[in-house]
């Protein structure tokens with residue numbers, strides 16, 4: 235069912251998602267470990283760091299971001315994990 239191999243439908247050529255690193259796009263945006271609010275954007279609801287392919291950060295900023303998050307965790311600004319029964 236999931237594999238309808240008879241008809242190769244390829245039409246989504248134009249509708250490519252724009253992958254733009256928000257830190258590259260906006261130079262005012264700083265990656266700061268003290269800025270938990272911005273960093274929280276890159277955490278899942280369980281407190282995990284969102285991977286680059288989803289967050290759309292460039293490699294450089296993703297690296298800075300993970301570092302900032304890890305620092306923020308040590309400062310108890312961000313959680314390591316969120317264990318809540320949903």
Ligand SMILES: [Zn+2]
Pocket residue numbers: 255256257258259291292293294295296
């Ligand atoms: Zn970037």
